[in-house]
Amino acid sequence: MSSHSDANDTARLKREAATWAVDAFFRSSMVVGLGTGSTAAFAVQRLAESRAQGRLVDVRAVPTSRETEALARGLGVPLTTLDEDPVVDVTVDGADEVAPDLSLIKGGGGALLREKIVAQASRRLVIIVDAGKLSPRLGTRWPLPVEVLPFGWRSQSLFLESLGASVAVRRDERGEPFLTDQGNLVLDCDFGPIDHPEELAARLGSRAGVVGHGLFLGLTTDLVVAGSNGVEHRTRPT
């Protein structure tokens, strides 16, 4: 009973953060980035409502996954691509874990690579979360997703273990290896609290076969957190 009402509360907070962010940051004629996951889905819904009510016109959206693309298309949101619009005005996306400096772990939904590509193409990255995602240090609450090519994946697994992770191949609801939109595997890497995320990101970034990872460092410009005391907006500490 209480876990059901906890889930309802969390969903309500996700919706509040998403609604607040779309109203505060999306403007008519913008190219916007649409994240992936249950929180980002509320932002897509708010964008569709705002268009239907005439508050936002001439907005084009870059989705960060096939899932978000299908949702946005179904709600009549006009879509574009980074080929047509290589600079995105504002992206709104969720996260799995947020540290005090607004660095993130993302990729719980498996869309980490496209999410990072769109984030890096964005002038502004607005992260929307419920307060349960806040963390004193990355890796405390969530394993780090690492996307790897299927070719040679076991050697990537050993490499990640050599860096101190316990590694699990992500599986889908049928128990099959989960495949990303690019057809790659996701290795969920439990490092425990990560002391030096920049160093880890550099090690991962220089490994052939590692296609992406869920450390989003220095990308967030704005954080919108919904908690029991309402919605709070923070900007990146300088």
Ligand SMILES: O=C(CO)[C@H](O)[C@H](O)COP(=O)(O)O
């Ligand atoms: O990074 C992500 C997908 O790859 C999501 O933004 C993250 O997993 C948060 O998901 P949710 O909003 O459902 O809690």
